[in-house]
Amino acid sequence: MPLEEELFPSTPGKVKNQTMNRQLHRCFSSTSTLFLWALFLIALTASYLSFQSFVDSGSKYFTASWGGIQWEKQVRNSAQILPRRSSSSPGMSVLVTGAAGFVGSHVSLALKKRGDGVVGIDNFNSYYDPSLKKARKSLLNDHGIFIVEGDINDAKLLAKLFDVVAFTHVMHLAAQAGVRYAMENPGSYVHSNIAGLVNLLEICKSANPQPSIVWASSSSVYGLNEKVPFSESDRTDQPASLYAATKKAGEEITHTYNHIYGLSITGLRFFTVYGPWGRPDMAYFSFTRNILQGKPITIYRGKNRVDLARDFTYIDDIVKGCIGSLDTSGKSTGTGGKKRGPAPYRIFNLGNTSPVTVPTLVSILERHLKVKAKKNVIDMPGNGDVPFTHANISYASKEFGYKPTTDLQTGLKKFVRWYLSYYGYNGKSVT
Numbered sequence: 001m002p003l004e005e006e007l008f009p010s011t012p013g014k015v016k017n018q019t020m021n022r023q024l025h026r027c028f029s030s031t032s033t034l035f036l037w038a039l040f041l042i043a044l045t046a047s048y049l050s051f052q053s054f055v056d057s058g059s060k061y062f063t064a065s066w067g068g069i070q071w072e073k074q075v076r077n078s079a080q081i082l083p084r085r086s087s088s089s090p091g092m093s094v095l096v097t098g099a100a101g102f103v104g105s106h107v108s109l110a111l112k113k114r115g116d117g118v119v120g121i122d123n124f125n126s127y128y129d130p131s132l133k134k135a136r137k138s139l140l141n142d143h144g145i146f147i148v149e150g151d152i153n154d155a156k157l158l159a160k161l162f163d164v165v166a167f168t169h170v171m172h173l174a175a176q177a178g179v180r181y182a183m184e185n186p187g188s189y190v191h192s193n194i195a196g197l198v199n200l201l202e203i204c205k206s207a208n209p210q211p212s213i214v215w216a217s218s219s220s221v222y223g224l225n226e227k228v229p230f231s232e233s234d235r236t237d238q239p240a241s242l243y244a245a246t247k248k249a250g251e252e253i254t255h256t257y258n259h260i261y262g263l264s265i266t267g268l269r270f271f272t273v274y275g276p277w278g279r280p281d282m283a284y285f286s287f288t289r290n291i292l293q294g295k296p297i298t299i300y301r302g303k304n305r306v307d308l309a310r311d312f313t314y315i316d317d318i319v320k321g322c323i324g325s326l327d328t329s330g331k332s333t334g335t336g337g338k339k340r341g342p343a344p345y346r347i348f349n350l351g352n353t354s355p356v357t358v359p360t361l362v363s364i365l366e367r368h369l370k371v372k373a374k375k376n377v378i379d380m381p382g383n384g385d386v387p388f389t390h391a392n393i394s395y396a397s398k399e400f401g402y403k404p405t406t407d408l409q410t411g412l413k414k415f416v417r418w419y420l421s422y423y424g425y426n427g428k429s430v431t
């Protein structure tokens with residue numbers, strides 16, 4: 001409206017009406033704009049909230065299958081300590097990481113059988129056939145052991161587990177294993193053996209009460225050490241593989257947590273563990289599969305045509321070593337993340353004390369399988385292998401009476417019997 005007409009209307013009433021109409025229109029249009037804006041904001045908020053809940057439930061669905069009253073009940077039941085008839089010790093409730101793995105499943109069963117509470121955690125990764133891990137899980141389930149599907153890097157999950165159960169011990173066996181695979185997938189070793197370990201220790205240090213921790217180091221930490229047999233005090237600063245380096249780093253990291261937070265820690269240097277329900281990536285296992293399927297096997301040979309040798313250790317002996325370590329671990333001293341005094345820090349070799357060459361391992365398998373192997377002998381590639389391993393076990397023997405009793409001949413017989421019952425002659429699972 002022109003300013004003149006606004007100030008000096010020719011027809012005052014008309015102008016008044018027009019102005020009122022316009023004001024009303026303006027008012028109405030600004031109310032409707034407001035209304036529309038409000039509607040828009042409400043719609044935006046609603047869609048944001050529903051998107052959030054979709055993301056939440058989606059991420060829960062994809063990354064975690066844990067939580068809820070029923071889940072907590074399963075965890076609690078599994079951790080229940082049964083009264084022991086033959087022992088005065090109160091029993092323990094143990095969180096076993098890597099419980100669907102080879103050593104983890106055996107240790108879990110042994111603990112449960114004597115009345116200890118056991119809760120497992122495993123990420124069921126596909127480093128080797130996860131169906132074997134699922135089969136171990138269902139075996140454990142039959143014995144009342146619940147395995148949570150999750151990763152040791154998941155701090156929320158670990159914290160929740162410690163909220164639900166006051167674990168007295170942690171048997172930490174989850175790891176990226178395998179010496180040669182470290183050249184293919186180095187990141188997986190850092191993820192599990194370094195980051196996962198630190199995450200677990202962070203939760204343990206803050207737990208109240210703090211648990212005692214026993215964990216799997218490796219004979220590979222001796223690396224290029226040539227002094228035989230390998231003793232815990234020998235040098236371990238020349239790792240030959242990234243796998244060995246991450247296990248050695250684990251020993252240093254656990255020492256730090258023992259020193260700063262008063263966590264009781266025992267590291268176990270396992271020497272090439274084998275047996276029923278073993279790991280398909282290991283030589284004795286893959287040789288068996290290939291021999292039965294008529295496929296060739298590759299046998300590595302060391303410098304100057306010297307045969308490689310390993311202190312192969314049977315799983316039942318390793319289980320005894322793990323349980324002996326748990327029973328003698330001593331208490332952590334910290335509370336609320338603060339150290340209250342010195343706590344035990346130990347490292348033990350768990351080996352067999354009698355190394356056997358790889359060609360001898362093959363000939364024992366041939367005898368048990370009654371099939372000749374097609375052998376392809378080549379010089380050891382530079383892939384992280386060491387020429388030999390040989391454990392001195394006097395420290396473990398002194399501390400908790402560790403004494404391996406199964407030789408390779410007997411142990412492989414038991415392995416072959418299991419292998420045939422599980423896979424059959426043609427390699428297909430029969431369970």
Ligand SMILES: O=C(O)[C@H]1O[C@H](OP(=O)(O)OP(=O)(O)OC[C@H]2O[C@@H](n3ccc(=O)[nH]c3=O)[C@H](O)[C@@H]2O)[C@H](O)[C@@H](O)[C@H]1O
Binds near residue numbers: 220
């Ligand atoms: O004690 C350990 O700390 C490690 O033990 C195990 O490593 P290793 O001792 O290397 O066992 P494994 O692979 O069975 O090879 C055995 C022998 O067969 C030779 N070997 C292997 C494969 C092949 O094709 N040919 C061959 O000659 C090979 O050169 C070697 O001489 C675990 O895997 C590892 O996770 C870790 O726990």
